[in-house]
Amino acid sequence: MKSIRSSGTIVRGMLAVGTLCIATSLAAAAQVDTTKSVEHGASTRSVKVERGEIVYVSGNNVVVKAEDGTMRDFNNVPDSVTVTVDGKPLNVHQLKPGMKVERQTITTTTPKTITTVQTVSGKVWHVNPPLSVTLTMDNGENQTFKIPSGQKFTVDGKQTDAFGLKKGMKISAQKIVEVPETVVAQEIKRTGTAPPPPPAPKQDEPILIAVYVPVPAPAPAPAAEPAPAALPKTGTDLPLIGLLGALLCAASLISMAVRKARA
Numbered sequence: 001m002k003s004i005r006s007s008g009t010i011v012r013g014m015l016a017v018g019t020l021c022i023a024t025s026l027a028a029a030a031q032v033d034t035t036k037s038v039e040h041g042a043s044t045r046s047v048k049v050e051r052g053e054i055v056y057v058s059g060n061n062v063v064v065k066a067e068d069g070t071m072r073d074f075n076n077v078p079d080s081v082t083v084t085v086d087g088k089p090l091n092v093h094q095l096k097p098g099m100k101v102e103r104q105t106i107t108t109t110t111p112k113t114i115t116t117v118q119t120v121s122g123k124v125w126h127v128n129p130p131l132s133v134t135l136t137m138d139n140g141e142n143q144t145f146k147i148p149s150g151q152k153f154t155v156d157g158k159q160t161d162a163f164g165l166k167k168g169m170k171i172s173a174q175k176i177v178e179v180p181e182t183v184v185a186q187e188i189k190r191t192g193t194a195p196p197p198p199p200a201p202k203q204d205e206p207i208l209i210a211v212y213v214p215v216p217a218p219a220p221a222p223a224a225e226p227a228p229a230a231l232p233k234t235g236t237d238l239p240l241i242g243l244l245g246a247l248l249c250a251a252s253l254i255s256m257a258v259r260k261a262r263a
Helices: 238-262
Strands: 002-006 010-017 033-040 044-058 061-066 071-074 083-085 088-090 100-128 132-136 142-146 153-155 158-160 170-193
Touching (some): 100 142
Parallel strands (some): 010 153
Antiparallel strands (some): 002 170, 044 061, 044 100, 061 071, 083 088, 100 132, 132 142, 153 158
């Protein structure tokens, strides 16, 4: 991509008379001979590097996370734009999330000067000092030229202005225009690296293999024993009372026998 900026224009005009040597000869039918030359100056070069990681790709749209953490959207990326990954150019449809990308913008600035030289020769046919002069060209035609302000002429080795020109003088005229310009050219290089593959398992470590082992169903809980049935209400307390009475009688007899034995 190139952009040209004009930084100024220098115009130099000169009309010479008589024995002036002209570097460029005129053809018989020519009226104005124009030559151009370009002089280049020293170029300056600057490089801007931008890095990031692709986080999203959809169609021709790409989202890149820059080094400073900001997200940059690149919409409608042309298919002709490629990123060189491992020596292979990849277009937008071949990019993958996780790729590291880098863009280098190389800007070259070159100053130059374009010099345009216009040369005319002829015989003075009419002069209107200090505005214009009409020359009879080598082909016999008359042509009128404007005289630059402050222009000086050389006549027989002497300096004079437009008022010193006379009809019939053989003269040569030369106009030099210098235009300085600055040419700015940019070159963009896009490179990237694919995300690393997942690490392979080490040889001395066992590889875990999932095996399905059925779990037995829990044994059913034992059934609760039924509560004992209630005793019938047909029994009475008389046998118990009789047993207690017999025990008391036996105790009384034993106590009497012991007292008699002591007596």
